[in-house]
Amino acid sequence: MVKPKELSYGSALAELEEIVGGMESEAVDVDALAERVARASFLIRFCKERLKGAEDEVKKIVLEIG
């Protein structure tokens, strides 16, 4: 798990693109799928909340997940 501090828009975007790329090209095991969707959801929420300046909300999510 990437530490909250290290998570940036750039790293979140890169990771999301990697996840989507993986889902597009690989046969994904169900457990891996759930994990990836969960991670993708987290990254999307991270970006969206941060764009709207909801830093506290982001921190909460990070605590939940991390």
Place this chain on the structure above:
Amino acid sequence: MTLLELNSLVKAAVSGALPDLYWVIAEIAELKLNQKGHCYMDLVEKEDNRTIAQMKATVWAYEYRTLSRKFETSAKTPLKQGIKALLQVAVNFHEVYGLSLNIKDIDPAYTVGETELRKKEIVERLRKEGIIDLNRGISLPLVPQRIAIISSPTAAGYGDFTEHLEKNPYGYKFYHTIFPALMQGEDSEKSVLAAFDAIEKQKDNFDVAALIRGGGSAADLGCFDNYAIAARIARFSLPVITGIGHEKDDTISDIVAHTKMKTPTAVAEFLISGVGGFAERISALEGSVGLYAARLLSDSSNVLNLLTRRFTLLAAHVFTVPQGRLDELGNRLSAGLKQFFQIKTGRLAAAEQAVRLLDPAKVLERGYSITRYKGKALKDSSIVPNGAIIITELYKGRLGSIVSGQGGTDGKTEGA
């Protein structure tokens, strides 16, 4: 002869010898207005930075108002120290104040040409030094959300800019900090450079710098055609966006800036669209995650089958789960899939729902179980020999069992 008598002779000689009005090219070395509105200048001519001629000059208050306004409108700069001008003068000698020029008219066209020439020289210098394109070479940040503003905090342009940012219709949050600077007048160079230095010291806290003109005199753009400021912008480590708010040709600051917008409001729009571009990429990826997840889940040869097979085995060997409950599981997954497809309104919620449905703990809670042999989840009964000990994990607790036979997927048990 008294001094007054001598001075009277000088006065007569001067007005006799120089009776006309003369057009003179001179640099304004100093300019002061007194309380009555009279304007006093020191005019100089320089050669290689050395003064080779100097003379006092005056513009009387009632003429100064007209002249200065006419000049400023055409030349796009006020009459001020440092500019070169073409002046129509009368030569006067006063018994007390001595020799001086009385300015009757000023031709702005000369100063315009002079200013253009100096601008060209500065641009050429920046080009020769190889720095003119430096700032433009910096990549714009992925999300330009933290803005360092150089402006005058009391100015209308600054207010327009921050208001436009804050009231963006998408609800994006912008973090902006003003680094106050004088945008015109003698001290503007020092002041703007100091603001850039202050930003540089904490550049990690910002994504871009916005140079926003503070309003005030609509004509005085001198500070933006300044070499030192232009060079600072060019070498600045963050992209500099200008919003100087003028209609005429670009200033040198505009030329070296990363991006030049016409007005402070346009700079705000530019930044909002930058953040919007990122938000759209995220939304597109969100859609892709939902679609691919749905496709993978709905692929009959994939997940559902896998789960069904897994649970069928468990059902056959460990528990007697009614077929109806498997159908129920299938239905729930289908419901999850449907939600996946409702991506218009709640892609994210749907994804989370699917994740919840797939969570092994939730599946166990519904009465299913996982059987392990040698620590690995069992998917195939044929690999387990008779007499082997298998561990079944339930929602609460575990069971150990000894295998007494294997079966195919039809549910019939072979052997004992």
